[in-house]
Amino acid sequence: MNSMTGYGYKEAVVENTQISVEIKSVNNRFLDLNINLPNYLNPLESKVRKIVSESIVRGKVDLTIRVKDMNSTAKVNPDPAAARMYSDAISQIASSLGRKVDDIPLGLIINQEGVLNITHEYDAESYWAKIEPIFNEVLAQYISDRKREGENLKKDLLAKLDVLDKCAAFFKEWQPKMEQKFKEQITSRFNELLGDHVDENRIMSEVAAMMVKYTINEEIIRLQSHLGALRKEFNDNPVPGKRIDFICQETNREINTIGSKNQFTEVGEMVINAMDALENIREQSENVE
Numbered sequence: 001m002n003s004m005t006g007y008g009y010k011e012a013v014v015e016n017t018q019i020s021v022e023i024k025s026v027n028n029r030f031l032d033l034n035i036n037l038p039n040y041l042n043p044l045e046s047k048v049r050k051i052v053s054e055s056i057v058r059g060k061v062d063l064t065i066r067v068k069d070m071n072s073t074a075k076v077n078p079d080p081a082a083a084r085m086y087s088d089a090i091s092q093i094a095s096s097l098g099r100k101v102d103d104i105p106l107g108l109i110i111n112q113e114g115v116l117n118i119t120h121e122y123d124a125e126s127y128w129a130k131i132e133p134i135f136n137e138v139l140a141q142y143i144s145d146r147k148r149e150g151e152n153l154k155k156d157l158l159a160k161l162d163v164l165d166k167c168a169a170f171f172k173e174w175q176p177k178m179e180q181k182f183k184e185q186i187t188s189r190f191n192e193l194l195g196d197h198v199d200e201n202r203i204m205s206e207v208a209a210m211m212v213k214y215t216i217n218e219e220i221i222r223l224q225s226h227l228g229a230l231r232k233e234f235n236d237n238p239v240p241g242k243r244i245d246f247i248c249q250e251t252n253r254e255i256n257t258i259g260s261k262n263q264f265t266e267v268g269e270m271v272i273n274a275m276d277a278l279e280n281i282r283e284q285s286e287n288v289e
Contacts, residue, residue, distance in 0.1 A: 001240065002289040003149035004028065004059035008142030014130040018068040021135050023052075023142040027286055028060035036064040040122040047128070048135070055143055057239045058289045065135070067127060077117040086112045150288065157234055157244075157284055160277040161227065164251070167274035168223050171258055174267050175216055181263055182214055216258050223254040230281070244285035251278055 004027045011020040033052055035045050052063060086109050091101045110116060230247050233240035255278065259271040 001150040001154045001234065001238065002143075002146040003153055003287055004146070004241075004289050005149060005287065006059075006142045006146035008138040008140075008145060010134050010138045010141070012134055014134070016069065016071050017127070017130050018066075019131055019134050020064075020066045021131070021138040022064045023061065023138055025056075025059040025061040025142075025146075028058060031056060031058055032060040034060075034062050036062070038065075038067055041065065041067065041124050041127060043124040044128055044131075051135075052139070055139065056289075058241055065131060067131070075118070079114055079117060082112070082114045083109055086115060146289070153284055153288055154234060157281055157288075158231075160280045160284075161230055161234065163277040164227050164230075164274055164281075167255075167270050167277070168220060168227060170270045171216060171223070171267065172220050174264065175220060178261070178263065178267065179215055214261055216261055219254045219257050219261075223251060223258070226251040226254065239289045241285055241288040244288065245282065248278060248282045248285065 004025060006023070006025050008023045009021070011018070013019070031053065033049060033056075035048055037045060037048075048063065048065075052061065087104070090104055090108065094101050094104055226247055230244065230251070233243050233247065237243060252275075255271060255274045259268065259275075262268050262271060
């Protein structure tokens with residue numbers, strides 16, 4: 001079980017290139033992967049996205065790669081023809097103003113657009129060879145952080161599940177008492193209405209018919225089944241988040257039904273305990289991948 005929150009970071013210098021990789025994430029229903037790269041490394045995005053997507057299923061993940069070359073990658077290409085055109089044009093203006101052509105500074109010509117063309121040569125794959133070891137280390141660090149937090153979440157979830165198991169056992173123990181009290185209430189109502197003319201067989205027939213509606217036996221069976229499914233998800237499913245939420249909805253329905261049929265203070269208190277434990281599980285499931 002993994003948490004959806006995690007963090008990983010490393011900065012290093014590789015062959016005169018300063019590289020930093022950072023991965024961080026928060027909760028999200030699906031995988032929302034945001035990759036930040038320098039523009040000249042955009043060809044690497046699909047590669048990076050594929051690697052991360054193979055390891056992460058859910059979460060809003062922000063991945064940032066920064067690269068800074070210690071040596072310049074600039075390439076300067078002069079355009080003498082453009083320089084001559086600018087020089088001739090500026091000379092004409094100088095002459096028309098009665099200025100000496102020799103006084104025109106070289107810098108004025110060089111600074112004109114197109115005289116010096118500066119380009120940078122970037123090879124994304126050669127950069128990836130430098131980035132990859134750092135990236136892999138940060139990704140492993142990030143996954144480990146999610147796993148560590150996930151183990152803490154699992155302990156808490158299992159503790160809450162133990163509470164629910166005890167509640168289900170309590171409901172099962174009190175089921176005969178709840179049925180007996182209901183029978184007594186029905187019998188008492190018949191006696192009040194019919195007095196000495198009560199037909200015992202009719203009472204039993206009516207009680208049996210109504211018990212189908214008011215017994216909690218089926219709810220207890222389904223509740224225990226849902227709790228068993230939850231435990232299996234916690235222990236066996238590496239990405240149980242979505243399944244946990246669905247099973248909790250079904251579990252909540254059974255506990256609510258038991259509460260609606262209850263007539264004992266003790267059972268009512270246990271229903272509250274069960275609802276509290278279940279709500280904690282639902283809240284924590286939002287943090288689980």
